Amino acid sequence: MDFGDILNQWGDMQKNEKKAAKEKSKTPQISHKMANAPTPEEKAARKRAKLIAEGRTYEAQMEEDAKKTINPMELWLRRYGVTDKDKAADEYAERAKMESREYLRTMRPEARIDLHGLTRDEAWSRLTSFVNDCIRRGLKKILIIHGKGNHSHGSDPVLGPMVKTFIEQNKSLGSSGHPDRSMGGSGATWVIIK
Numbered sequence: 001m002d003f004g005d006i007l008n009q010w011g012d013m014q015k016n017e018k019k020a021a022k023e024k025s026k027t028p029q030i031s032h033k034m035a036n037a038p039t040p041e042e043k044a045a046r047k048r049a050k051l052i053a054e055g056r057t058y059e060a061q062m063e064e065d066a067k068k069t070i071n072p073m074e075l076w077l078r079r080y081g082v083t084d085k086d087k088a089a090d091e092y093a094e095r096a097k098m099e100s101r102e103y104l105r106t107m108r109p110e111a112r113i114d115l116h117g118l119t120r121d122e123a124w125s126r127l128t129s130f131v132n133d134c135i136r137r138g139l140k141k142i143l144i145i146h147g148k149g150n151h152s153h154g155s156d157p158v159l160g161p162m163v164k165t166f167i168e169q170n171k172s173l174g175s176s177g178h179p180d181r182s183m184g185g186s187g188a189t190w191v192i193i194k
Contacts, residue, residue, distance in 0.1 A: 109143035
């Protein structure tokens with residue numbers, strides 16, 4: 001097969017494609033638009049008729065629109081919008097404050113749970129659901145009241161060490177500590193949620 005044969009085959013393919021396109025154009029097209037919807041030509045005719053009724057020509061209106069200029073600053077603002085720098089600065093300051101460890105340590109707890117009178121297993125399950133709920137609500141600091149263990153059977157407190165173990169094992173919880181005496185002292189533990 002030489003180059004002339006390849007050109008002949010290509011020419012035949014082009015002729016066949018043209019024939020197929022002609023036959024396809026003969027088949028009626030089905031319109032999917034509403035029955036009374038105006039066609040683009042009808043819309044353009046209505047626009048021209050409106051301009052003529054106002055005493056202007058369509059071409060004159062097009063030229064008038066083409067001559068209009070816009071302030072580049074106005075164009076930029078329409079395209080990209082306006083940024084409220086004060087609001088952005090306030091949001092940044094609030095985020096920085098919430099990320100500051102010192103602020104989180106001194107802020108009041110946003111939620112608290114009291115585990116007095118519960119067994120170790122009951123306290124663990126309640127603490128799990130409480131922490132998950134606080135994470136879902138987006139809280140940053142919680143207070144867990146577990147007591148000092150004065151009423152525990154035996155010599156060792158039960159809930160205090162269990163809360164410490166829970167905090168160490170839960171990856172969503174960060175630093176913790178005991179609040180001042182007015183909020184429970186060593187009988188309570190505050191925790192910062194990561």
